Amino acid sequence: MSNPVSTASPATGRSALHAAPLIELQHVSKAYTTGGGEPVTILDDISLAVREGEMLALLGQSGSGKSTILRLIAGLTDPTNGAVLSHGKALEGINRKLSIVFQSFALYPWLTVQQNVQVGLTQRRLSVQQEQEEIDKVLTLIGLSGFENAFPKELSGGMRQRVGLARAIVAKPEVLCMDEAFSALDVLTAENLRAEVVDLWNNASETGIKSIFFVTHNIVEAAYMASRIVIISSHPGRIKNVIQNPLPYPRDVKSKEFAALVNQIHDAITALALPDEPGAEVALAETGVDGEKTPEQEVQTAAQDASSNRVEPIPNVPVGRIVGLLEILQNNQETINIYELSTRIGTDFGETIAIVKAAEMLDLVDTPKHEVNMTTLGWYFLAAPMAARKTLFRKQILRLRLFQMLTTRLNENPGAKVKEDDILEELASLLPYDQPESLFATLISWGRYAEIIDYDQRTGTVHLEAHEPQVSST
Ligand SMILES: Nc1ncnc2c1ncn2[C@@H]1O[C@H](COP(=O)(O)OP(=O)(O)OP(=O)(O)O)[C@@H](O)[C@H]1O
Structure with missing residues (x-):
């Protein structure tokens, strides 16, 4: 900006800087x-x-x-x-x-x-x-x-x-x-x-x-x-x-x-x-944009350090929006400037950031500075048939502490079921800054896509899908 220190209001000519x-x-x-x-x-x-x-x-x-x-x-x-x-x-x-x-x-x-x-x-x-x-x-x-x-x-x-x-x-x-x-x-x-x-x-x-x-x-x-x-x-x-x-x-x-x-x-x-954490660059090098590791190896690495992850809320973003982001990246040489992305997908900047953040949490994209790049895993996800996509998505969300805690809790309960109210209460105490209802809705929609969990509206209970592998956590 040409004059970053001036605060005179061009509208009124009054100087705001020195006004009481x-x-x-x-x-x-x-x-x-x-x-x-x-x-x-x-x-x-x-x-x-x-x-x-x-x-x-x-x-x-x-x-x-x-x-x-x-x-x-x-x-x-x-x-x-x-x-x-x-x-x-x-x-x-x-x-x-x-x-x-x-x-x-x-x-x-x-x-x-x-x-x-x-x-x-x-x-x-x-x-x-x-x-x-x-x-x-x-x-x-x-x-x-x-x-x-x-x-x-x-x-x-x-x-x-x-x-x-x-x-x-x-x-x-x-x-x-x-x-x-x-x-x-x-x-x-x-x-x-x-x-x-x-x-x-x-x-x-x-x-x-x-x-x-x-x-x-x-x-x-x-x-x-x-x-x-x-x-x-x-x-x-x-x-x-x-x-x-x-x-x-x-x-x-x-x-x-x-x-x-x-x-x-x-x-x-x-x-x-979307801060550029020093650790993120190391992780990028390790996961290998050059293709040193297969997606399965990436998932394994992720699972190994899962226990050290802190509980982070998941952005309220439907899976379809994440897939849409990857498709835009695919059509754009696998990289896009985040501002251009915001214009391209026609949402406000906050929503764009939420979509990118969701994809980044799943290691499907990386965000050095204001670029959004598709990762090897993102590319693999997009190229995979639906069943493989779901498997990959399942592995990725099970890296997140929130899903680990939820599945552990379900595994511990008779019939692998938990009441919605109990989950809402736990979310409220675990993530007090977030709206438990919207977190819950996202957990269910991601969990359903991954075929890990389902929600029975009639009884107000969440349950594990029958074929869900046992998840060991914490
Ligand atoms: N009376 C209250 N009791 C408990 N928590 C509150 C109360 N008012 C606000 N909060 C919490 O404080 C945080 C900030 O809320 P606030 O409405 O000020 O944010 P905001 O930036 O205006 O959000 P938005 O853009 O969504 O309106 C939220 O996590 C909200 O749940």
């Missing part, structure tokens, strides 16, 4: 205790200031704690450690200086557009006439004139989110917060609304908004809107990168500069989600 923080998190940690277990640290040592004149994006993977940060600055939850300040003073109770626009729109279905917007005026104590003037003004500003008497169910998703925006703006917040506000909308509507929020930002004199703080997992959204992008890691959430975005508004998504910024953010996220 409107809201500040100082060394904030947040832990939750669920089900009487040990506290789980969600956020660790977060120090972050939201300053006047900036549009700040908080970017991170699902579950990294973005919404929790938003709730902390809104005063909707308290930190476990550290302090939340508003204008330099400890925030007590709800932060009345900000409004939030939610992904779910959070409208009252039984109220009209006008009445929903009026909810945002509750704190301002205006006369009936002033209220009407404010509502008319904001409805015009946000493109909702003529829809005053419509009910939310009569509106498209985009229009509903306009109501959400109007209700937030009419409260005259100092900081407008948005929590994945456009992620439930179709691509075109989301693009339009982003552009309109940027326009609103440029019209700060009309809205009185001093700063916009938004949470997203969409890289292009962050690059298009934000003047500063804060990237957080997961488990626990920690600030890993802060990227200044000096591109002038309105931003040209087709410009070289925009593409360079998007790449910079992609790089930062790829390094976090």
Whole structure:
């Protein structure tokens, strides 16, 4: 980037860098205790200031704690450690200086557009006439004139989110917060609304908004809107990168500069989600892209060190997506740049990373820097007939501690059956950062493909497939 230190907002000409923080998190940690277990640290040592004149994006993977940060600055939850300040003073109770626009729109279905917007005026104590003037003004500003008497169910998703925006703006917040506000909308509507929020930002004199703080997992959204992008890691959430975005508004998504910024953010996220561990290169050399080992030998090697593996969650990715990735690699000289891959498969970057991570956990691909390469095993898998694919898949998933634990548990139980609830409970205590239900669903779908396990919905039990070889574990 040409000017990585400048934080002057091109929209307003205000300098955010030296402005006093409107809201500040100082060394904030947040832990939750669920089900009487040990506290789980969600956020660790977060120090972050939201300053006047900036549009700040908080970017991170699902579950990294973005919404929790938003709730902390809104005063909707308290930190476990550290302090939340508003204008330099400890925030007590709800932060009345900000409004939030939610992904779910959070409208009252039984109220009209006008009445929903009026909810945002509750704190301002205006006369009936002033209220009407404010509502008319904001409805015009946000493109909702003529829809005053419509009910939310009569509106498209985009229009509903306009109501959400109007209700937030009419409260005259100092900081407008948005929590994945456009992620439930179709691509075109989301693009339009982003552009309109940027326009609103440029019209700060009309809205009185001093700063916009938004949470997203969409890289292009962050690059298009934000003047500063804060990237957080997961488990626990920690600030890993802060990227200044000096591109002038309105931003040209087709410009070289925009593409360079998007790449910079992609790089930062790829390094976090798919780190190049020194051990990984050794493993690559050992497994032999040059073909020194047969796939069976690779599986054997993997099985030998399986007992030292730590329990890792498996990404919520259907097997078909992993096969799709390998097919793309096959048609692309067995290697592809991860950004190009994301465009090719048409998912957002987070989903692309999840697919690649799943394939990497199974040793079907390798990911040096931002390349995704097919391994010998991946090639063998793709070339194999269905039965051999399943055998290979079975061997690979049995290298994963999660499957080892599950199959061991099933083997130990009478009839090789375990209740779904017992497995969910175990998953929740084993992997407290992950959603047990979605982990369970992935375990079942991978296990079914591999013909190791099956799930009987009627009885709510998981059982081993009859021909499953006994697995010795730990
Ligand atoms: N009240 C709560 N009690 C227990 N755990 C919680 C609570 N709120 C959030 N969590 C956990 O904290 C972690 C972070 O959640 P949070 O919603 O802040 O993440 P996020 O980055 O906004 O995720 P997403 O993008 O999926 O919305 C998750 O593992 C979530 O399950």
